Amino acid sequence: MINIPALRWGQPYSSMDTDEVVHFLTGEPIAKVSRANAGLIQRDMRKASGAREALRRIPIDELIARMKIAGDLYMNAELPIGDGSQTPDDFVRQQSASTGLPEVLCRGNMKKNQFVLGEMGSILKSLTRGLDLNVLTSGYGEENGVPISYQAQSPVLGLVLPSNSPGVHTLWLPIIPMQIGLVLKPGPQEPWTPYRVAEAFFQAGIPREAISIYPGEAEVGAAVVSACGRSLIFGGTATVDRYKGNPHVQVHGPGFSKILFGDDCVDDWERYLDVMVDSVFLNSGRGCINCSGIWASRHTREIAEAIAKRLAAIEALPPDDPKASLAAFTVPGMADAISQAIDADLKAPGVSDYTAKYRDGSRVVKNGRAEYLMPTVVHCDSPEAAIAAKEYMFPFVTVVECPEAKMLDAIGPTLVCSAITGKPELKRSLLDATHVDRLNFGPIPTIRLNWLQPHEGNIVDFLYRPRALQSASSM
Amino acid sequence: MKSETQTPADLALRAREARTALDAHVREIVAWHFDPASGSPFWLDYAGKLGWDPRREIQGFSDLSRFPPFEDEWLRGGPVQRWIPRGYAGKPVYVFETGGTTGIPKTRVAFEDFRTDYELFSRTLPDEYFPPGSNWLMLGPSGPRRLRLAVEHLAQHRGGISFCVDLDPRWVIKLIKKGAMDQLEAYKAHVIDQAVSILQAGHDIRCMFTTPKLLESLALRLESMGTTIRQAGITGIFSGGTEFTPQWNRFAHEELLDGAYMTPTYGNTLMGLAASAPTGPGNNYKITYHAPQPRAVIEVVDLEDAAKVVDYGQTGRVKLTTLTKEFFVPGFLERDEGEREAPCAKYPWDGVSGVRPFRGFAATTTVGVY
Numbered sequence: 001m002i003n004i005p006a007l008r009w010g011q012p013y014s015s016m017d018t019d020e021v022v023h024f025l026t027g028e029p030i031a032k033v034s035r036a037n038a039g040l041i042q043r044d045m046r047k048a049s050g051a052r053e054a055l056r057r058i059p060i061d062e063l064i065a066r067m068k069i070a071g072d073l074y075m076n077a078e079l080p081i082g083d084g085s086q087t088p089d090d091f092v093r094q095q096s097a098s099t100g101l102p103e104v105l106c107r108g109n110m111k112k113n114q115f116v117l118g119e120m121g122s123i124l125k126s127l128t129r130g131l132d133l134n135v136l137t138s139g140y141g142e143e144n145g146v147p148i149s150y151q152a153q154s155p156v157l158g159l160v161l162p163s164n165s166p167g168v169h170t171l172w173l174p175i176i177p178m179q180i181g182l183v184l185k186p187g188p189q190e191p192w193t194p195y196r197v198a199e200a201f202f203q204a205g206i207p208r209e210a211i212s213i214y215p216g217e218a219e220v221g222a223a224v225v226s227a228c229g230r231s232l233i234f235g236g237t238a239t240v241d242r243y244k245g246n247p248h249v250q251v252h253g254p255g256f257s258k259i260l261f262g263d264d265c266v267d268d269w270e271r272y273l274d275v276m277v278d279s280v281f282l283n284s285g286r287g288c289i290n291c292s293g294i295w296a297s298r299h300t301r302e303i304a305e306a307i308a309k310r311l312a313a314i315e316a317l318p319p320d321d322p323k324a325s326l327a328a329f330t331v332p333g334m335a336d337a338i339s340q341a342i343d344a345d346l347k348a349p350g351v352s353d354y355t356a357k358y359r360d361g362s363r364v365v366k367n368g369r370a371e372y373l374m375p376t377v378v379h380c381d382s383p384e385a386a387i388a389a390k391e392y393m394f395p396f397v398t399v400v401e402c403p404e405a406k407m408l409d410a411i412g413p414t415l416v417c418s419a420i421t422g423k424p425e426l427k428r429s430l431l432d433a434t435h436v437d438r439l440n441f442g443p444i445p446t447i448r449l450n451w452l453q454p455h456e457g458n459i460v461d462f463l464y465r466p467r468a469l470q471s472a473s474s475m
Numbered sequence: 476m477k478s479e480t481q482t483p484a485d486l487a488l489r490a491r492e493a494r495t496a497l498d499a500h501v502r503e504i505v506a507w508h509f510d511p512a513s514g515s516p517f518w519l520d521y522a523g524k525l526g527w528d529p530r531r532e533i534q535g536f537s538d539l540s541r542f543p544p545f546e547d548e549w550l551r552g553g554p555v556q557r558w559i560p561r562g563y564a565g566k567p568v569y570v571f572e573t574g575g576t577t578g579i580p581k582t583r584v585a586f587e588d589f590r591t592d593y594e595l596f597s598r599t600l601p602d603e604y605f606p607p608g609s610n611w612l613m614l615g616p617s618g619p620r621r622l623r624l625a626v627e628h629l630a631q632h633r634g635g636i637s638f639c640v641d642l643d644p645r646w647v648i649k650l651i652k653k654g655a656m657d658q659l660e661a662y663k664a665h666v667i668d669q670a671v672s673i674l675q676a677g678h679d680i681r682c683m684f685t686t687p688k689l690l691e692s693l694a695l696r697l698e699s700m701g702t703t704i705r706q707a708g709i710t711g712i713f714s715g716g717t718e719f720t721p722q723w724n725r726f727a728h729e730e731l732l733d734g735a736y737m738t739p740t741y742g743n744t745l746m747g748l749a750a751s752a753p754t755g756p757g758n759n760y761k762i763t764y765h766a767p768q769p770r771a772v773i774e775v776v777d778l779e780d781a782a783k784v785v786d787y788g789q790t791g792r793v794k795l796t797t798l799t800k801e802f803f804v805p806g807f808l809e810r811d812e813g814e815r816e817a818p819c820a821k822y823p824w825d826g827v828s829g830v831r832p833f834r835g836f837a838a839t840t841t842v843g844v845y
């Protein structure tokens with residue numbers, strides 16, 4: 001078993017309080033992780049400016065080059081972790097064992113992270129809209145003959161990370177090359193990526209004092225958010241509501257991502273079945289970018305039936321099976337609780353489970369300690385059904401019948417919207433809809449991200465404020 | 476020192492002596508509370524329904540298990556006079572509250588117990604860090620709680636003066652339950668502002684009571700001002716009120732106290748104050764509490780069977796018994812659990828370590844600043 005300390009500005013700190021990370025199938029401990037306490041974080045944050053100072057001593061171009069090296073190390077090298085070491089295969093096995101994600105998907109997420117680290121130059125260029133990156137270092141410069149100034153809003157970014165989807169880590173990878181330090185609170189079941197990426201960063205020449213990692217309970221997350229000038233937090237609807245309007249916190253909550261059919265394309269729905277299935281199912285339906293709602297004015301029953309039939313072939317396989325594609329729930333009882341919530345919603349009029357007839361038994365499949373929720377497709381006669389606004393951490397989708405004219409008012413907040421339509425007026429309405437974040441026109445799976453575009457707000461705008469700067473003499 | 480030369484046989488002898496003294500004390504207290512001339516209406520009425528005479532049948536501590544479990548609901552609501560022993564009739568009476576964030580708080584009556592308990596506790600404080608005659612800061616809950624008066628008496632008993640702040644823990648818990656963390660932080664800052672003002676006002680304060688969370692906040696505030704607890708003049712702290720983990724104890728010693736002495740305590744309005752055995756890097760900052768026996772007794776009992784004391788080192792629920800002439804509470808199940816600890820040289824009776832919220836309630840318990 002590996003003992004993993006907290007990292008206080010890169011320096012290991014072994015706490016007397018530890019949490020075990022266990023294998024979800026066997027219950028066997030995989031790692032013992034030091035638990036930080038809130039006061040410790042508050043103390044450390046007095047030195048947060050040191051993180052940015054250390055990074056500012058390295059030119060951004062150089063940091064970008066080191067990101068690529070770090071990406072290769074993360075992907076291929078045996079790296080230290082706590083009092084042990086970790087090969088890429090160990091990483092995949094450990095991450096799968098504690099999160100329930102099939103190993104093949106863990107490998108897929110590693111490639112995503114490596115890709116983002118390798119493409120950092122392009123990503124920063126697009127996120128900053130071609131800004132001379134030296135402006136982030138000096139705080140001022142000139143663009144098209146106009147003086148410009150950008151001010152860092154915090155020397156560090158705090159992150160309260162989830163356990164459920166290793167894919168989210170791509171969001172914080174561009175922070176270090178923007179010369180902002182990282183204060184990470186890992187998800188309790190997924191310490192693996194933060195520690196491995198941090199170690200890869202260190203080995204690639206990123207100063208240790210730029211990164212802190214504080215595992216722990218809810219109070220640690222609250223302390224990170226409270227002590228950092230800017231934070232990014234992942235959570236449910238309650239978390240989103242709690243931090244709503246707080247300019248210091250960017251909340252990543254449920255996505256409620258959707259595919260909308262315009263009346264001009266819905267009669268050809270069968271052409272887009274692959275797009276729908278991929279959007280619902282890839283990465284085991286765990287991400288906020290997975291589709292949880294398909295909305296159309298007609299053919300909704302046929303759509304639900306076709307998706308259900310396709311997803312019926314999915315099996316709950318052991319995580320190390322190369323064909324495994326469905327993630328397990330690692331918290332005992334969670335699968336049952338979700339299934340019961342769905343069953344309760346299914347009692348509403350006009351709501352029916354199209355996958356039920358394809359299953360032999362319950363929606364919940366148990367294999368020892370492993371619990372799986374089998375893909376579920378629910379048809380709703382109208383948007384009023386409560387289940388039409390639900391999202392769960394497994395392949396779950398509602399197919400909702402709704403007139404096109406009412407669709408935009410009824411869909412609610414939507415992180416990714418793939419609109420399959422050619423109608424200019426619908427496209428115009430979607431472009432203007434402020435409750436839609438990422439907008440795809442045409443048959444683009446909701447899970448296909450373009451890394452060169454912002455996600456839930458531009459991280460550069462969150463960390464750097466453009467402001468006026470005038471000087472009577474040359475600076 | 477005696478403790479350093481004490482053999483296991485000496486300790487066993489002292490533990491037996493302590494038990495003998497406890498049994499004698501139990502007989503005395505039971506005789507008092509169940510005597511129609513001196514007992515309280517509550518216990519006399521209770522005895523009438525028991526069908527047996529406690530004065531005759533309770534001959535030692537273990538006999539107290541004959542009483543059915545004490546229900547804390549009995550302490551809610553009035554008339555509180557039913558708890559006043561007739562032997563104290565006509566004497567000035569205090570009432571102290573516990574709980575009460577929502578609904579009716581639990582109450583207990585008191586006359587001199589809080590003074591006696593804290594005078595006994597005073598003997599455990601080293602003069603080097605709690606200099607006699609020095610002034611105190613009471614940075615803890617005020618209002619209808621025993622603690623505020625008790626700490627003031629402790630200061631006076633040691634020849635000093637206690638400076639206090641206002642702190643309403645019920646409001647704190649309401650803020651936490653509402654998720655109003657910004658208001659919580661503002662209230663905490665308001666309390667710490669008061670503490671800093673008092674410390675800077677030239678009152679030569681050397682000693683302090685505070686809760687772990689407020690101690691942390693105060694230390695961090697002082698650090699942000701370029702000073703420390705120790706540099707602000709504090710040499711001795713007794714702390715309690717919320718959970719004290721070994722990790723936090725270590726963190727405080729290594730990073731907050733700057734050499735000031737801190738002693739953790741465990742207690743409540745019903746029992747009094749349990750002091751802790753010496754703690755530090757030598758014992759991995761483990762904190763073990765011992766009740767002020769024979770006035771109060773801590774047992775660690777089976778999580779499922781409160782009549783069964785667990786073995787040493789085993790985990791169980793904390794069961795408190797209060798045995799004073801003012802207040803008799805046999806076998807009150809606390810909202811905490813911990814590990815049973817053996818007698819030690821300083822306290823030759825059982826203790827409890829690793830105290831934390833009882834797992835049966837932990838999910839519903841809101842821990843505030845107090």
